[in-house]
Amino acid sequence: MNGVHDMGGMQGMGPIRYEHNEPVFHAPWEARVYALDRAIGAWGKWNIDAWRHDIETLPPADYLRMSYYERWFAALEKRLVAYAFVTREELESGTSAPGCAKATPVFTPEKARKFNRGIPSSNDPSVPPVFHIGDHVRARNINPVGHTRLPRYARGKTGQIVRDHGVYAFPDTNSQYMGEHRQHVYSVRFTARELWGESASPRDSVYIDMWDDYLERA
Amino acid sequence: MQPQSEIHSHEHQAVPSDPVLRVKALESLLVEKGLVDPAGLDELIDTFQHKIGPRNGARVIARAWVDPAYKQRLLADAPSAIDEAGFHNQYGDHMVVVENGSKVHNLVVCTLCSCYPWLMLGLPPVWYKSAAYRSRAIIDPRGVLREFGLELAEDTEVRVWDSTAELRYLVLPERPAGSEKLTEDELAALVTRDAMVGVAKVQMPAEGGKP
Numbered sequence: 001m002n003g004v005h006d007m008g009g010m011q012g013m014g015p016i017r018y019e020h021n022e023p024v025f026h027a028p029w030e031a032r033v034y035a036l037d038r039a040i041g042a043w044g045k046w047n048i049d050a051w052r053h054d055i056e057t058l059p060p061a062d063y064l065r066m067s068y069y070e071r072w073f074a075a076l077e078k079r080l081v082a083y084a085f086v087t088r089e090e091l092e093s094g095t096s097a098p099g100c101a102k103a104t105p106v107f108t109p110e111k112a113r114k115f116n117r118g119i120p121s122s123n124d125p126s127v128p129p130v131f132h133i134g135d136h137v138r139a140r141n142i143n144p145v146g147h148t149r150l151p152r153y154a155r156g157k158t159g160q161i162v163r164d165h166g167v168y169a170f171p172d173t174n175s176q177y178m179g180e181h182r183q184h185v186y187s188v189r190f191t192a193r194e195l196w197g198e199s200a201s202p203r204d205s206v207y208i209d210m211w212d213d214y215l216e217r218a
Numbered sequence: 219m220q221p222q223s224e225i226h227s228h229e230h231q232a233v234p235s236d237p238v239l240r241v242k243a244l245e246s247l248l249v250e251k252g253l254v255d256p257a258g259l260d261e262l263i264d265t266f267q268h269k270i271g272p273r274n275g276a277r278v279i280a281r282a283w284v285d286p287a288y289k290q291r292l293l294a295d296a297p298s299a300i301d302e303a304g305f306h307n308q309y310g311d312h313m314v315v316v317e318n319g320s321k322v323h324n325l326v327v328c329t330l331c332s333c334y335p336w337l338m339l340g341l342p343p344v345w346y347k348s349a350a351y352r353s354r355a356i357i358d359p360r361g362v363l364r365e366f367g368l369e370l371a372e373d374t375e376v377r378v379w380d381s382t383a384e385l386r387y388l389v390l391p392e393r394p395a396g397s398e399k400l401t402e403d404e405l406a407a408l409v410t411r412d413a414m415v416g417v418a419k420v421q422m423p424a425e426g427g428k429p
Contacts, residue, residue, distance in 0.1 A: 008329030008380065010353040016365050017350070022343045024267045029241040034266070034341075035259035036245060043253075048384075052331055068332065068347045073241065080244075085253055094243040096251045105255035112261035149382045151329055153356065165312070165385055185383045187314075192376075196357055204376040206356050209383035 001053075001145055002152060004060040009153040009196075030069040037076050039107035045083045049175035053147035054079055122182075127167045129184040130212040135161045137188060138218040139210065147175035150214040158218045159190040162207065170211055183212040271340035275388055276409035278303050278338065280402045282315075283393045292390070293317055305337060313338065316379060317390040318416070323370055325363070325378045325416035326387040327355035333381035335388050339411055346415065356380055366417040389416040396422050 007013070025031040041051070054075040055063075063071065080086045090096055131137055141156040142148070149171045165187065169180035187207045192200035248254045278300055282289035292299040296313035313335060316324040328334065329352050334342040345351055355362050359376045363369070370376065379387040391413040397405060412418035 006330055007349055007353040008327075009357045010349075011357070013349040013353045015350060016345050016348065016354075016362065018345050018366070019343065024271070024341055025263075026344075027238070029238045031263045031267070032241050032245055032259065033237075035262045036241075036248065036254060038262055039254040039258055040248070055331070064349065068344065070237065073237065073244075077244070080248075086247060086251065090247060090251075091244070094247055096247060100251070102250075103252035105252060105258060107258040107262075108255055109257045109261040112258045112265065149330060151380065151382060153329075163314075165314075165383070168384055185385070187379075187385075201360070201372075201376065203373070204359065204378070206378045206380055208380045209385050211383070 001056060001147065002143055003056050004063050005056045006152050008151045025069075033069050033073045033076065035112075037072055039105070039112075040076065040080065040085060042107040042111060043085075045085075046079065047169075047174055047177075049147055049169070049171040050177070051075075051079075052171075053175045054082075056147065122167045124167045124182070127182055127184065129164055129186075131161050131164075131184070131186060131215060131217075133161050133164060136218040137161060137210075137215040139188070139208075139214055140216055142214075144172055146172060148172050150210065151208065153195060154190060154208055154210075157190050157194050159188040159194065159208070161186045162189045163187040165209065168211065170213060172213070181213070185209055185211050186215075188215070266341055270337065272338075272409075272411035272414065273406070274305055274340075275335070275338035275411070275414045276406040278305070278315075278388075279390060279409045279414065280406035282390055283397075283405055284402050289390070296388070300338070312385050313388060314379075314385050315388050315390050316377065318392045318419075320392070321373065322375050322377065323363075323416065324387075324389045325355060325359050325376065326381065326389060327352060327378060328381040329353070329356060330380075330382055333384075333386060335386035337386075338388050339414060343411070363417060366412065368418055389414050391416075391420045394420050394422045 025034070055071050058071060058074055062074065066074065077091060081088050081091060087097060136158060137160070138158045139150060139154040139156065142150065163186060165185045167182045168185045169182055173179050173181045186209070188210045189205050189207050192204035192206065193202060195206060249256060278292065281303055282292050288299060292315050296315045300313055318324055332342055332347040334346060351362065356378050359378050360370055381387060391409065394408065397408070408420050410418060410420065413420045
């Protein structure tokens with residue numbers, strides 16, 4: 001989706017605001033949102049790609065205005081209803097519907113100590129790489145309306161494969177529960193001049209991680 | 219995905235707009251339904267506030283500085299080398315370590331969200347997640363570094379790593395000049411989060427004193 005989250009290369013976002021001795025969380029509610037999201041995530045109802053898409057599909061003006069944990073909170077509320085953990089009525093009233101069965105939490109302190117994001121990868125030889133180190137490739141010019149991890153600023157640009165990271169689920173399909181379509185992910189080096197034109201430094205480059213399906217031979 | 223209308227109706231709900239109250243209300247609802255255990259939440263928060271953070275990464279970096287064979291393993295296969303240093307990769311981060319040198323400077327960003335090497339650095343600071351940093355680090359890395367107080371020579375090569383997949387990048391900074399006599403623990407104390415993201419260099423303490 002060509003959303004506001006895909007902000008690589010945008011300008012006018014202002015100076016970087018650096019905070020010295022920054023705390024891990026700025027308020028207790030941020031910590032609770034973070035932990036609630038992880039604890040509900042432990043039910044295994046969604047995957048990381050669908051999770052990211054829920055944040056990307058917040059209304060664009062809200063996305064830009066909200067703080068990081070406000071986004072997490074808004075996306076969590078959205079997910080809780082969409083995956084039927086709670087009803088809209090329960091969310092609005094703050095109390096559970098009468099007579100509904102009580103679940104047993106899966107995210108126990110023991111589980112919290114062994115917390116695992118669980119993003120599987122592998123060197124599965126049954127999934128051969130389409131490209132090899134040194135290959136010249138072009139990022140495909142695609143504009144999917146769903147989730148994608150191919151940033152706009154790279155589309156149509158030419159780069160070179162520098163590292164093969166093994167096999168990962170393909171976000172574009174996995175986010176929609178249309179299959180993992182596991183394939184190789186590579187570091188692809190794009191020169192700054194290829195991306196940004198002749199005014200960029202001739203020495204600099206950007207390395208982007210890309211799945212096979214984002215690439216074509218150049 | 220949920221229709222937009224639901225999001226709009228949500229904006230007019232009766233629950234108070236104050237995030238403190240709304241989050242509290244949501245937590246009690248989820249506890250009431252048996253969906254979360256407050257003790258599990260407490261444990262996870264404690265982990266991220268007190269147990270994992272940049273000190274983890276600093277220990278790996280210091281070890282790489284004093285042990286060349288370890289450094290080679292770290293650069294070639296970071297997950298195994300980090301595990302070897304005692305940080306079991308329970309968070310599922312697929313680590314990649316990239317090395318700074320006298321003519322090469324690496325910088326890490328996630329333009330699409332806020333991917334960050336939690337296992338080594340903990341949760342990211344606000345600036346790393348900000349639109350300002352995410353938008354500009356790839357198109358104007360030298361300008362961004364200047365804002366952090368780091369002026370790079372023109373003949374330095376800048377490599378920006380955009381974390382668009384599940385790989386998580388950690389910068390192996392240059393060992394500072396004059397640090398030859400420091401122990402591994404003393405070196406670890408010098409290594410900052412910012413240096414491991416690539417927005418700073420590791421400095422010897424002022425006045426040449428030991429850390």
